[in-house]
Amino acid sequence: MILIQETYIGPSKLEKAFILLIPAVFGAALGCFFPVIANWALTIPFVPFKGPIELIVSFNHLWVSVIAAVIGIIAGLFFSHYVFNEILEVYISEQNVRLRFKEKEESFEKKDIYAVYIENKHLIILGIDQNELYREQIDSKKAHVAEAFKNHGYHWTEEDPFKDQYQRWVEDHPDFPSHVNALLLARERAIQNNNHDEAKILRKDLAKLGVVIQDEEKRQYVRMI
Structure with missing residues (x-):
C-alpha cells in the first residue's frame, strides 16, 4: 500500500515567484520613468502637489530614477507580502489539517473533524460535535480541494450536512x-x-x-x- 504524504493546497512555487517578482519589477519600472512621468504631470492644469513635483524634477534625473526605482521595488515587495498573507494555505495529512492565513497557523486532528466542504468560496471544517471549527476564503478550485481531502480519508460533502x-x-x-x-x-x-x-x-x-x-x-x- 502506498501512503500518501502531506498534500499542499495553495499557490505553486511558480505562482509565488510571480507574486513576488511582478510587483517589484513594476515598481522598479515605474521608478525609472518617474522623472518622465513627473514632467508630463506638470503639463496638466491644476495638478496637485505641483511644488514638490517641480522640486523633484529639478534634481538630477539619473539619481531621481535610481532612488524612485529602489522605493518602487520596496513598495512592490510590501505588496507581495500583503498578497501572501491574504492567501489561505492548507496542509492535509493522514493525521491532521494545518491551515495558514495572515501569518497565523491553526491545526485540527483528523479524529476531531466530522466533515469538510466549500460554501461561497469558503473552506469550512465541522467538528465531531457538529460545530464549526474553521471558515476561511480559499482561492483553489473546489474539485482540487475535494480530491485532496478525499485522498486522505476525510469526510467531504458538497454542502452543509x-x-x-x-x-x-x-x-x-x-x-x-x-x-x-x-x-x-x-x-x-x-x-x-x-x-x-x-x-x-x-x-x-x-x-x-x-x-x-x-x-x-x-x-x-x-x-x-
Whole structure:
C-alpha cells in the first residue's frame, strides 16, 4: 500500500515567484520613468502637489530614477507580502489539517473533524460535535480541494450536512439565550455597517458558544449545537 504524504493546497512555487517578482519589477519600472512621468504631470492644469513635483524634477534625473526605482521595488515587495498573507494555505495529512492565513497557523486532528466542504468560496471544517471549527476564503478550485481531502480519508460533502437545521434569526429570538441574541444583534449591526472584520470575530465568538451561522446577503440563519 502506498501512503500518501502531506498534500499542499495553495499557490505553486511558480505562482509565488510571480507574486513576488511582478510587483517589484513594476515598481522598479515605474521608478525609472518617474522623472518622465513627473514632467508630463506638470503639463496638466491644476495638478496637485505641483511644488514638490517641480522640486523633484529639478534634481538630477539619473539619481531621481535610481532612488524612485529602489522605493518602487520596496513598495512592490510590501505588496507581495500583503498578497501572501491574504492567501489561505492548507496542509492535509493522514493525521491532521494545518491551515495558514495572515501569518497565523491553526491545526485540527483528523479524529476531531466530522466533515469538510466549500460554501461561497469558503473552506469550512465541522467538528465531531457538529460545530464549526474553521471558515476561511480559499482561492483553489473546489474539485482540487475535494480530491485532496478525499485522498486522505476525510469526510467531504458538497454542502452543509445540517443545512435543514438553520432558522432565520431576528432580534430577541425566543429560541436563543439572551447572551446569544446580544452577540447576534452586534454581528448584524456589523454586517449592516460593512464591518466585515468585526462580523468575522463575532462569528468565532458565537461558534465557541455552539452557534453556527449561514449568511444570505445581510441576513443571518442560525443553528444551535
